[in-house]
């Protein structure tokens with residue numbers, strides 16, 4: 001590309017990154033204005049849909065020449081996770097470009113890169129004169145990072161979505177430290193669990209059974225044994241990260257606060273712990289729930305539990321939802337071929353170890369592929385100093401150009417019509 005074009009592309013990416021859409025107070029009004037201004041410049045149809053007030057979903061459309069064919073949906077989320085600002089070398093919403101070409105910002109990998117790459121690819125295809133056979137939709141959805149309930153989940157269940165006649169969804173993947181891009185055909189399901197112990201309060205010097213702390217610690221020990229059993233399979237190379245149940249303690253809440261810290265000679269009557277659990281599609285959710293009720297939060301130890309999030313990735317008949325990555329799924333073949341044509345390499349398709357909005361689309365029976373074209377990149381999503389190199393970003397645009405062209409030209413009788 002010409003130098004000025006590259007500068008314009010990077011500047012648009014930076015503008016999007018500079019909008020602070022961090023949970024729990026994402027600036028959705030600003031991201032909406034930005035995305036709609038981009039849609040107008042590119043010449044795409046646009047609408048802002050609020051399934052829940054102040055949580056806009058931006059839906060863009062590039063109409064295809066044959067509206068009877070199922071459409072392509074390119075999904076991305078507009079929100080990002082919070083930051084610990086003082087742990088960052090560059091301001092997390094500054095989108096600083098350093099001398100190595102790395103762009104630092106929250107969302108640079110997860111996943112404002114992808115949202116903008118879709119747009120840049122379409123901008124280029126459009127200006128080259130390419131006319132899509134199938135309609136291409138772009139959804140910029142809110143609230144993915146807090147479960148997607150007011151975003152993708154409502155969208156997938158809506159009449160609007162139904163009327164779009166979607167045939168394939170692309171959503172986020174993960175960066176790859178090696179040269180192969182990663183792809184995802186399924187994902188683990190999020191369970192956010194809070195367990196609470198109660199027990200007799202007492203003097204800090206007294207040894208007695210059944211205090212809240214003791215009751216909670218027994219649970220934590222049990223959780224840790226289970227965690228180790230899962231992690232050992234990964235360490236031994238027997239299972240991939242996405243194939244075991246992960247459980248990590250993410251908060252501990254106990255003690256009697258005082259203005260100078262915590263009261264030290266008092267054993268509290270309540271103690272709580274929170275766990276982020278991810279359940280692979282192959283695991284049996286009922287047996288895990290039994291384990292929670294019987295071992296991690298048993299009534300016999302004065303414990304209760306509550307789910308802050310309990311996703312499901314099973315269809316109505318209880319089967320896990322997976323997208324096929326063999327010749328029975330033409331969209332998979334088209335993606336492989338398109339990435340290869342654009343000089344990209346794909347690794348073996350994987351189960352996404354975290355969770356994405358793709359689960360809501362897969363639950364409808366739609367194929368959905370997780371893919372974020374970032375190779376040679378450390379995995380920094382949700383981490384401090386998240387960055388993406390400008391060259392990887394630019395390469396990713398070419399990759400999407402190739403994919404979107406192939407998808408939008410697919411005639412569904414096994415051939416693709418190249419209109420260029």
Ligand SMILES: [Zn+2]
Pocket residue numbers: 077110111144172
């Ligand atoms: Zn994400």
Ligand SMILES: [Zn+2]
Pocket residue numbers: 081110145381382
């Ligand atoms: Zn995320």
